[in-house]
Amino acid sequence: MSNEKGPDHSRRKERSRQAILAAARALIAEEAYEKVTVEAIAARAGVGKQTIYRRWPSKSAVVFAALLALSEGVDGQSVALPDTGDLEADLKAVMRATAQEFADPSFDRLIRALNTEIANDAVLAAEYREKLAQPLDEAKKARLRGAQAVGQLRTDADLDLVLEVLYAPLFQRWLHRSGPLDAAYADSLVAVTLRAFAP
């Protein structure tokens, strides 16, 4: 479609998409989610409201897309997990980065808004799983399968459960603000997971 209208049109469309998503992220970082409107996102992005509604049906859909875009690499691909051959070191690097991300106030508000929507909307929850959580989980599981192959993780481990034990405590601690999200905590989750699923 867009190619029929030429590369300039396609580039303009992508620029406008990026501007809208950046505006959504900026506004959510600045004020409470309930107060952010599609009108405000459009104004901040310098586009008309209809430009947003042509692409997304609702505010929560734009916010969801804004979050999704955060996990796109420069080439639009999800980033694979580090693989230095040392599972413990690789998981610590990933979990420390995750803890730091959740502790970042601007990220915090966006993910909190998204989690509120997901918790109360089964359709959005399914879309979240399909488009964001599962692709990320697959990248993580690929790394874990590599570790199983070289005897660093028990071969009969349920990898969904491994990921839950690794990530869910951090997620719950963040959501309930029940403790610090620092490097020491990230490391302790890695240590617990490796002990629980040692070969």
Next chain:
Amino acid sequence: MSNEKGPDHSRRKERSRQAILAAARALIAEEAYEKVTVEAIAARAGVGKQTIYRRWPSKSAVVFAALLALSEGVDGQSVALPDTGDLEADLKAVMRATAQEFADPSFDRLIRALNTEIANDAVLAAEYREKLAQPLDEAKKARLRGAQAVGQLRTDADLDLVLEVLYAPLFQRWLHRSGPLDAAYADSLVAVTLRAFAP
């Protein structure tokens, strides 16, 4: 105070409190949290709106109290964890009951509403921790300390971390509807936790 007005007044007050909390729970089980109003709770409980506002400042405060009341025993005390001397059996009993509770649709809506409030309100989150989560956690930790004393759990285990590893995966799976909440899953969380914190 209430004793000065006599035992009848005190009993009436307690009956009205119980009726209000039951009405709040019933309404939240029936419809979306946003649609439940203090007026509707009052009507269902057969009291005036002011009777509710004299005791609680907001809808979320009543809902919170309704949830808190669920964890009161018949004597108003929190229930201790089972202690048969077999840590694995006791934890499986508790986690199976927890999984069943979260899988119950009427409980589901109440806890989902509460989690939405907690995730977005740091003051309510602190109150939730102080009045509900921490007392329950203390009861669980007392059981874990008993297990440490008889060599069923490593003595240097961080008990907050033990509880997170045990409960957070179930909580996240429930919140994101990302998998079944059954007895097999409850058992697998116990197995993982006992392996991770084995002496």
